[in-house]
Amino acid sequence: MKKIHLIALVFSTLFVSVQTFAQYLSFDKVTYDYGIIKDNSVNTQAVFMCTNRGDAPIIIKKIVPSSPDIVCNITRDTLEAGLRASISVSLDPKNLKSMFKEYIDVYTTDKMLGKITLTLVGTVKNIDPIVEQLYPQVFDLVRLSTSGISYGNINYPATVSDTIVMYNPQDTAITILFPNVPNYLTVRMYPETIQPNSTALVVVSYNSGQRKEWGQFYEKLYFEFQGKKMSYKKRISLSGNVTEDFSNLTKKQLKNAPKIKFQTETFNFDTVKQGAPVACKFHFTNEGKSTLEIRKIKTSCGCTAGSMEKMSYVKGEEGDVDVTLNTRNKHGNVRQIITIISNDPVNTETKVYIEGVVVSE
Numbered sequence: 466m467k468k469i470h471l472i473a474l475v476f477s478t479l480f481v482s483v484q485t486f487a488q489y490l491s492f493d494k495v496t497y498d499y500g501i502i503k504d505n506s507v508n509t510q511a512v513f514m515c516t517n518r519g520d521a522p523i524i525i526k527k528i529v530p531s532s533p534d535i536v537c538n539i540t541r542d543t544l545e546a547g548l549r550a551s552i553s554v555s556l557d558p559k560n561l562k563s564m565f566k567e568y569i570d571v572y573t574t575d576k577m578l579g580k581i582t583l584t585l586v587g588t589v590k591n592i593d594p595i596v597e598q599l600y601p602q603v604f605d606l607v608r609l610s611t612s613g614i615s616y617g618n619i620n621y622p623a624t625v626s627d628t629i630v631m632y633n634p635q636d637t638a639i640t641i642l643f644p645n646v647p648n649y650l651t652v653r654m655y656p657e658t659i660q661p662n663s664t665a666l667v668v669v670s671y672n673s674g675q676r677k678e679w680g681q682f683y684e685k686l687y688f689e690f691q692g693k694k695m696s697y698k699k700r701i702s703l704s705g706n707v708t709e710d711f712s713n714l715t716k717k718q719l720k721n722a723p724k725i726k727f728q729t730e731t732f733n734f735d736t737v738k739q740g741a742p743v744a745c746k747f748h749f750t751n752e753g754k755s756t757l758e759i760r761k762i763k764t765s766c767g768c769t770a771g772s773m774e775k776m777s778y779v780k781g782e783e784g785d786v787d788v789t790l791n792t793r794n795k796h797g798n799v800r801q802i803i804t805i806i807s808n809d810p811v812n813t814e815t816k817v818y819i820e821g822v823v824v825s826e
């Protein structure tokens with residue numbers, strides 16, 4: 466029984482010792498994918514960040530690349546507990562094969578992991594200048610005719626579509642996936658798999674009726690390559706301006722339309738100390754002959770918020786737009802815009818303002 470207690474005591478002591486002087490070097494990534502690069506690229510850079518997450522110093526003893534065409538530099542070779550260092554890698558691809566895989570061995574005094582291997586992958590290929598001109602946007606393994614779609618003005622509740630051309634400069638076929646597409650977007654690829662040195666059409670449709678977003682909008686459409694980890698850097702931007710089309714209304718319909726009328730369109734809070742909240746109300750009346758529908762309230766920055774008790778107001782009904790302003794990071798003259806989008810055919814977008822002076826301590 467005494468022997469068991471003694472062994473337990475020894476292991477307990479060792480555990481405390483390891484915990485007290487633990488070493489642990491972690492990297493933000495161990496693989497860097499260059500995608501497609503030209504053989505005449507100069508000093509193609511990659512950066513690996515490492516952190517000592519233990520409580521004892523770690524020394525980077527040496528860094529050994531697999532090729533003389535790889536040059537590594539580290540910002541510091543001794544990392545105290547909690548410190549970070551970056552390893553900058555310069556790659557000269559002129560002697561590399563079309564699809565390459567090179568390694569960098571990092572030797573350290575980390576007792577748990579004395580050698581860490583970093584990997585460089587990519588494809589060396591010279592792109593035809595015409596291809597570069599037609600598809601200037603590079604997204605890892607593919608090139609795009611443009612990185613974004615602008616739909617312009619969209620008459621609610623219309624569905625609009627536009628097309629991007631995607632080019633595959635690889636020597637192997639690529640399958641593109643679009644994960645987590647929201648229900649108001651439809652994405653179709655023709656064809657779904659892009660053959661080597663070939664193109665595909667990416668048709669993106671935006672359903673404004675299903676989205677129910679008014680005014681200007683900005684969306685991000687993410688895509689990935691089959692068999693590769695998702696990267697949030699691969700995205701297509703979508704933008705547009707959703708408006709209501711009143712061009713077909715008759716004179717009688719216009720006469721009976723809703724009409725939003727604000728009592729005042731500017732609130733001046735005079736002077737407040739930085740950090741003090743400011744709140745106000747913008748009172749309005751529906752002076753039209755039919756129900757006023759508030760579509761959306763937009764503010765010019767995240768420091769300002771607008772809200773309403775409800776979004777529908779019958780003929781002659783009054784309401785308020787409650788506005789709050791956070792002055793925490795403000796100083797000097799401040800003026801913020803609140804835009805109220807409604808079904809008033811004359812004043813589809815009404816702007817009100819909150820302004821004043823913010824002084825710091």
